[in-house]
Amino acid sequence: MVLFFSGTGNSRYAAKRIAEISGDELISINDKIKNKDYSDVRSDKALVFVGPVYGGRFPRIMDDYIKRVRFIGSKNVYFIATCAATPWLTVSYAKKLCEEKKFSLRGFNSVVMPQGYIAGGGTQPKEVNDKVLAEADPKITAIADKIRDNKSLAEEKPGSGFMSKILNPIMYSVMITAKPFAVTDKCSGCGKCAERCPLNNINISNGRPFWGKDCTHCMACIAGCPCEAIEYGKKTQGKPRYYLGDE
Ligand SMILES: Cc1cc2nc3c(=O)[nH]c(=O)nc-3n(C[C@H](O)[C@H](O)[C@H](O)COP(=O)(O)O)c2cc1C
Ligand code: SF4
Numbered sequence: 001m002v003l004f005f006s007g008t009g010n011s012r013y014a015a016k017r018i019a020e021i022s023g024d025e026l027i028s029i030n031d032k033i034k035n036k037d038y039s040d041v042r043s044d045k046a047l048v049f050v051g052p053v054y055g056g057r058f059p060r061i062m063d064d065y066i067k068r069v070r071f072i073g074s075k076n077v078y079f080i081a082t083c084a085a086t087p088w089l090t091v092s093y094a095k096k097l098c099e100e101k102k103f104s105l106r107g108f109n110s111v112v113m114p115q116g117y118i119a120g121g122g123t124q125p126k127e128v129n130d131k132v133l134a135e136a137d138p139k140i141t142a143i144a145d146k147i148r149d150n151k152s153l154a155e156e157k158p159g160s161g162f163m164s165k166i167l168n169p170i171m172y173s174v175m176i177t178a179k180p181f182a183v184t185d186k187c188s189g190c191g192k193c194a195e196r197c198p199l200n201n202i203n204i205s206n207g208r209p210f211w212g213k214d215c216t217h218c219m220a221c222i223a224g225c226p227c228e229a230i231e232y233g234k235k236t237q238g239k240p241r242y243y244l245g246d247e
């Protein structure tokens, strides 16, 4: 079973490819969280978790989902992380999560994909993103082939603990807030931002979105807006949007 969390679409894209190649079921953790569904999950095949790296770890809401849910059946687990720069990842984080859940780790691999953090690290022009995606594709396929064949993944060099232990808590306490989100006159009132928010943090009122306080900075709202009508203070003005859609 392949379970993914994704804000700007990279992890969904990787998860879909892995599920296609391994002939496995695909589950959206976004939908599970949005619907407050923390019921038991049964899988006789290995569990494959695919998600983005936020400050050297998986997003806290994904981590929370994995910790809260009872997984019945196979205890074999793969973790696939999509990120903007591999050296910031920490394998030790995945090992600790496995210890807590009594999972047997079959592999932890990361794939560099286009930078999706428009309100943080910024975004890249389309030509750069296309090149990064073309380089990511064979890596995702190689990972999927191994998972299909039930093989373990080659161990990656452990990343610096600085990101996951020091920067991660700072990032969550200082940077991760929905306050600067605002909508411009380009908004058509389509409601897609509210639909996409995994935390139901956006309400549409009189045809305009309003943000609450429960935000994990997944960037699904701002990146996926078809009218490019959302800004994050001045930070995002004039920056290219990146969203790897499936519609
Ligand atoms: C809040 C936040 C924090 C991030 N922190 C990191 C990081 O520590 N290291 C990194 O390489 N990329 C980081 N990124 C970039 C994402 O990991 C990368 O764009 C990922 O592929 C996004 O996946 P998604 O499209 O499935 O949401 C961060 C992105 C966000 C939104
Ligand atoms: S997705 Fe964009 S256009 Fe649609 S309601 Fe939200 S801000 Fe407006």
Ligand code: SF4
Pocket (backbone or CB within 6 Å): 007, 178, 193, 196, 197, 198, 199, 200, 201, 202, 211, 214, 215, 216, 217, 218, 219, 220, 221, 222
């Ligand atoms: S408000 Fe936007 S950035 Fe925050 S969790 Fe919802 S979709 Fe993600």
